Amino acid sequence: MPKLLYASASPYSAKVRMAALYAGVDIEAVPTKTDEEPTVLISANPLGKIPVLVLDDDRAVYDSAAIVQYLNRVSKNALLPRNADKRTDAEILEALADGVCDSALAMVYERRHRPEEKVHQPWLDKQWSKIARALDHLNANPPKLPKKITAGHIALRAALGYLALRFAGKWEKGRGKLVRWVKRFDEKFPDLAAVVPA
Numbered sequence: 001m002p003k004l005l006y007a008s009a010s011p012y013s014a015k016v017r018m019a020a021l022y023a024g025v026d027i028e029a030v031p032t033k034t035d036e037e038p039t040v041l042i043s044a045n046p047l048g049k050i051p052v053l054v055l056d057d058d059r060a061v062y063d064s065a066a067i068v069q070y071l072n073r074v075s076k077n078a079l080l081p082r083n084a085d086k087r088t089d090a091e092i093l094e095a096l097a098d099g100v101c102d103s104a105l106a107m108v109y110e111r112r113h114r115p116e117e118k119v120h121q122p123w124l125d126k127q128w129s130k131i132a133r134a135l136d137h138l139n140a141n142p143p144k145l146p147k148k149i150t151a152g153h154i155a156l157r158a159a160l161g162y163l164a165l166r167f168a169g170k171w172e173k174g175r176g177k178l179v180r181w182v183k184r185f186d187e188k189f190p191d192l193a194a195v196v197p198a
Helices: 011-023 039-044 064-074 084-113 121-140 151-166 176-188
Strands: 003-006 028-031 052-054
Touching: 003 011, 003 039, 011 064, 011 084, 011 151, 039 052, 064 084, 064 151, 084 121, 084 151, 121 176, 151 176
Parallel strands: 003 028
Antiparallel strands: 003 052
């Protein structure tokens, strides 16, 4: 069975775990601490980043977007539509959600890895402005939640879960449609909601 090296707080790990669950692809989730740079991680991904999917033949698939594409192939398109326009829409939503995560992680790492006196507030403000623009766009145009969702929906739920973990009370202000979208997602897909970033 493929092994997924992951961290429970990682939105990218959550996206992949949710995608595997939704696609019905069995994986063994292996908690991994990137700061410790364990051999199993470094030998699978020289960048030392998670998530990494280690296949039965020891090939490693990374990053989260590549893993989602792999899961989509082995599940015969359970995560991305066959229709070219709908697939493009799903991939754009996934990219937007991943971009929100990129900016949020940049903010977390700025505070985590710099002494307080060296934290650069203009950098934090710039990252938050990217997140805010994306959230405002999504709140104005919340993605429909059909019976069959896509990797884009899953990526968005993982991203909003990460924001709830790291920026609770900040991202929700003035974005009631997006808050309701999360609630509806969790009601429709409780098994997926169980693995959002924590």
